Amino acid sequence: MTAASSHNPFSGAGLDRRSAARAASDWLPEALADANTRFLLTSGTQHLMRRTPEPAIAFLDSTHPLLREIEPQRLVLLGWYQGARCVLIDAPPGYTAESPGTVLAELRSLLGILPEDQAAILACARALVIWRSRHQHCGACGAPTTPRSAGHSLACTSSECGAEFFPRIDPAVIVVVTDADRVLLGRQPSWPAGRYSALAGFVEPGETLEDAVLREVHEETGVRASAPRYFASQAWPFPSSLMLGFHATASVGPLELDGELEAAQWFEARQIAAAAGILLPPHHTIARRLIESWYLRATGSALEAG
Numbered sequence: 001m002t003a004a005s006s007h008n009p010f011s012g013a014g015l016d017r018r019s020a021a022r023a024a025s026d027w028l029p030e031a032l033a034d035a036n037t038r039f040l041l042t043s044g045t046q047h048l049m050r051r052t053p054e055p056a057i058a059f060l061d062s063t064h065p066l067l068r069e070i071e072p073q074r075l076v077l078l079g080w081y082q083g084a085r086c087v088l089i090d091a092p093p094g095y096t097a098e099s100p101g102t103v104l105a106e107l108r109s110l111l112g113i114l115p116e117d118q119a120a121i122l123a124c125a126r127a128l129v130i131w132r133s134r135h136q137h138c139g140a141c142g143a144p145t146t147p148r149s150a151g152h153s154l155a156c157t158s159s160e161c162g163a164e165f166f167p168r169i170d171p172a173v174i175v176v177v178t179d180a181d182r183v184l185l186g187r188q189p190s191w192p193a194g195r196y197s198a199l200a201g202f203v204e205p206g207e208t209l210e211d212a213v214l215r216e217v218h219e220e221t222g223v224r225a226s227a228p229r230y231f232a233s234q235a236w237p238f239p240s241s242l243m244l245g246f247h248a249t250a251s252v253g254p255l256e257l258d259g260e261l262e263a264a265q266w267f268e269a270r271q272i273a274a275a276a277g278i279l280l281p282p283h284h285t286i287a288r289r290l291i292e293s294w295y296l297r298a299t300g301s302a303l304e305a306g
Contacts, residue, residue, distance in 0.1 A: 010235040014117025015086065015124060017079040022150035027077055032062050037085040039064065040078070040121065042129050044093035046104035047122055055113050057121065058102040060089070076132075076151030078124055081117070088125050088151070090132060107237065112284045123237040128152075130239040131167045138163055168240055173212045174200035175246040176290040177225050181298045182252055183272065183291065186220060186264035194279040196265065198287040200243070213246045221264045222256030225249065231293065234286040245286045247294065269298050 041048040138156035145154040185196035201216035281287040
């Protein structure tokens with residue numbers, strides 16, 4: 001399972017985080033003085049991208065005029081990429097630094113077309129930008145916060161409070177329930193026509209991942225699943241989820257929907273292979289990989305359906 005997990009988008013070791021470097025008080029002067037430092041511009045939740053010769057991050061260098069006017073607290077040390085420092089410019093929403101051949105784009109529109117290592121960098125940047133925008137004030141006393149640890153923590157500026165906040169990650173389970181050569185999939189009303197996917201939901205306080213798997217399956221479909229088995233994980237920065245993939249088993253039977261799903265259905269392997277009345281999740285999702293791994297086990301062959 002460990003080897004397979006490297007194929008999930010937003011994963012891999014493209015970004016060398018070097019978290020210890022965040023504690024250095026002179027990290028920013030060093031980054032600005034280093035001609036090799038790469039700066040990633042994000043405005044709101046849009047990233048500066050190069051269109052040609054293929055989609056890629058449009059990194060800026062330390063000579064860019066923006067770096068002479070941007071507030072230092074808007075710079076975040078992401079880590080090292082291809083041996084060079086990689087610094088996030090958390091520009092205010094609406095700010096543009098576009099130049100010929102570049103465009104500001106949302107990460108969702110780039111899924112499936114970006115190099116995997118760059119997708120992982122943008123996943124990190126997007127999650128940090130959203131977290132920073134939602135914690136500009138202390139959740140304990142309401143005072144303004146200020147960045148620390150090279151932008152990876154936010155500290156309350158009140159001397160009477162001094163609370164410190166760190167990026168939040170929301171764990172969610174996603175599960176493919178199977179009975180031999182049949183698989184249980186559901187669809188939400190907002191999805192494209194015919195789209196069915198794995199069942200998913202957020203982990204609740206005081207709940208194990210395995211308990212969350214069994215609860216979500218039962219709540220959404222009325223099915224009593226068993227034997228949850230961990231498969232792999234995928235960062236999902238929309239805005240800050242960590243998808244934890246599982247397989248589970250259950251017996252084919254009637255379904256009772258709780259209203260969260262528009263529909264759910266047991267599909268036979270041959271229906272999945274023929275894409276008969278079903279549109280599978282996109283290839284860049286862990287849901288797709290869960291379905292493909294079940295199909296391989298059930299049939300002995302790889303899934304070719306679109």
